[in-house]
Amino acid sequence: MLGARSVYQERELRYRHVIEGGLGAINQLQVKSVDSWRQRRMGEAAAVTDDGLLAAAMARWRRTRAPADAVPLRERLRSLVEHLQYTGAYLVDPQGQLLLGPDGPLKGAMPAAERDALRAALALAQPGVIGLQRDGMFAFPYFGLLAPLFEGAQPLGAVWLVVDARTTLYPLLATWPNGSQTAESLLVERRGEEVVFLSPLRHRDDAPLTLRMPAGGGVDATVALATAGSRGTLYGTDYRGERVLATASAVPGTTWLLISKIDEAEAFTEAQRREWLALALAASLALLLLGGSVVLWRWRAWRRERALKQRLEQHMRWLETAQRAASVGYFVYDAERRVFLMSTMASAIFGLPGEGEMGLRQWIDMLHPDDREEMLRVHGEAMAQRSALRVQYRVRRASDAHERWMEVHAEYGDAQGRERPRMTGTVQDITERRQAEEQLERYRTALEAQVRVDPLTQLANRLALDEHVAFEWERARRAGSPLALLMIDVDRFKAFNDHYGHMAGDRCLQNVGQALLTAMGRAGDVVARYGGEEFAVLLPGASGEQAWLVAERLREAVRGLAVEHARGSGDGIVTISVGVSSIQPAGREATTGVPRSGVDAAHALFRQADAALYRAKQCGRDQSVLYGPECEMVLHDPPDSLL
Incomplete structure (x- = not known):
């Protein structure tokens, strides 16, 4: 009875840890996706703040208010909407008054929260974030950013960027590795004495940011625990009043909490059914043994021996049934005879007929070739050192050639009071558990890769490019x-x-x-979609002349596609313009002695390459230009048609 109960408790704990660990892994992957999405948006706002051409154009328009000077600004705002998936992009003055949008002049003021964020952004000279909001200006929940613009030290205003959370943020929370009927992830945030549900709810029709509850407790106990400071695995009721298993994590750099949850009834039903069956069998066995003890105490001596034998046989049958329910078998390894003495369940796990023996050579032949050497070493050490054995390994059963995963727990012991080498233990088939863990790992790998791939072209995206630039700069x-x-x-x-x-x-x-990717010839070169119709190619170890030759090869490769372009120029086919920049990193800065960072490298590389690209456009397009002094003239006084 004690052995069956111990097996049940250990398996129940193991199942619970596997399910909790899987939910925690999904939660962490989604937190990483949300954080990457937010960091990408912050990076785009920082790029707008650093755009000297945009600031110069805004300063010129603020001075003249001429419609012609507003055209390049409207085009820049329109490009942010079309190429970077912003719902809106607006120029505002330092007091938060709306000035200009992609379609023309605007009137009115930003909401109060945005005006407060604007004052902070101008004071710190860095982008500000408003977070998820609802306001009468928009019919949807939005995420706002403010990119301040300056002329020297004088603030000009800012670009107010608005993102529709329904199309960019909320889909990141809907990705799950299986078809669960109850699982969901949601964002919440504490605002004063209330907790606000920021994302849609799977099982209620409340619009995002409309459902609120008191911070001290309310319709959702797991959310109350999370906002009170609890992290990791939580058990409680959700907003439907259902018992759930949940995992809570904070999104870095925000006041958001991401809570992933699933109904306990769905998460543990199958595992609990098997484990409660094993416990019921063990409990029944205990009751029978107790009843047998009372009866044996009353029986006469001549009937006691017979009754004891019957109870023992019944005990063994119940024990065997409990082993089958828990999928656990026991064995004894006799080192002198070099054989395993197997229970019926252990024999079934190894694909052997009935209860009996398995020779050492027979077991070795079953071991997977990749695990054989390690398992022989581990088992040998456990026998030599008389230590406990805890291992997992694969076998190929001779009966059906199936590959199965085994988990073995064994202890060293003596037999018949003599020093006789022997191991006694249990074996369990854990193939399904290992497959579930491997599936979860594949999902984790696929999700991390998806964050760094552009969905349209299947090239590296801007996030992946930024990571490669930082890494290659240091190298x-x-x-x-x-x-x-x-x-x-x-x-x-x-x-x-x-x-x-x-x-x-x-x-x-x-x-x-695809033409750019095919034309590249070196391992280590990175081809990425930068945004909209812009691409970028990173060439480690390439000088300016070498990079220019690569640019020419890429330009000819695109011309070779001969894609018709009736509104183009020249030959009436699709062409590209290429800006080329090459920088030789210095080991130390001359003045401060601090190594130049990857962020500085990216800024310098992209600035020079952008300037060279503007020069290529100015000179008629369909050409490659290597960065030089003449490119700086374009940066300082660009024609309106190039903005």
Whole structure:
């Protein structure tokens, strides 16, 4: 009875840990996805703040108020909406008054929360975040950012960027590795004495940011625990009053909490059914043994021996049934005879007929070739050191050639009062558990890869490019080698989209991206979609001249596609313009002695490559330009048509 109960308790705890660990892994992956989404948006706002061309254009328009000076600003705002998936992009003055949008001048003021964030952003000279909000200006929950703009030290105002959370943020919470009927993830935030549900609820129709509850407790006990400071695994009731298993984590850099949960009834039903069956059998066995003890005490001596034998046989049958329910068998290894003495369940696990013996050679032949050497070493050490054995390994059963995972727990013991080497233990088939863990790991790997891949072209996205730039810069600094970047823009792509339609535009971007990838010849080079119709290529170890030759090869590869472009220029086909930059990192800064960071490298590389790209556009497009002094003139006084 005690052995069966111990097996039940151990298996119940193990099942619970597996399920809790799986839910925690999903929660962490979704937290990482939300954090990456937020960091990407912050990076885009920082790029707008650092855009000297945009600040200069805004300063000129603020002075003249001429409609012609507003055109490049409207085009820049429109590009933010079209290429970076912002729902709205607006110019505002330092007091938060709306000035200009993609479609023309605006009137009115930003909401109060945005005006407060604007004052802080201008004071700190860095982008500000408003977070998830609802306001009468928009019919949807939105995430707002403010990118301040300056002329020297004088604040000009800011670009107010608005993101529809329904299309960009909320889908990150809907990705789950299985078809669960009750599982969901939701964002919540404490605001004063209330907790606000920021994301849609799977089982209620409340719109995001409309459902609220008191911070000290309310309709959802797990949310109350999380906002009170609890992290990790939680048990309680959710907003439906259902018992749930939940995991809570904070999203870095925010006041948001991400809670992933699943109904306990769904999470533990099958595991509990098997374990309660094993416990019921053990409890029944205990009751029978207790009743047998009372009866044996009353029986006469001549009947006691017979009754004891009957009870013992019944005990063994119940024990065997309990083993089958728990999928656990026991064995004894006799080192002198070199055989395993197996219970019926242990024999079934190894694919052997009935209860009996298994020779050492027979067991070795079953071991998976990749595990055989390690398992022989571990078992030998346990026998030699008389220590406990806790291992997992694979076997290929001779009966059906199936590959199965085994978990073995064994202890060293003596037999018949003599020093006789012997191991006694249990064996359990854990194949299904290992498969579930491997599936979860594959899901984790796929989700992490998905965050760094552009869904349209299947190239690396901007997040992946930024990571490669930081890594390659440090490697180039240590090796004393150059680092080159190509900024590529499809010529007159807006005209192509307007003429042929967005579906044809998407196919054009896919074809251009594939042509760029095919034309690259070195391992380590990175081809990425930078945004919209812009691509970028990172060339570690390439000088400016070498990078320019690569740019020319890529330009010819795109021309070789011969994609018709009736609104283009020249030959009437799709072409690209390429800006080329190459920087030789220094080991130490001359003045401060601090190593130049990857962020500084990215800023310098992208700034020079952008300037060279503007120069290529100015000189007629369909060409590659290596960064030089003449490119700085374009940066300081760009023609309006290039903004």
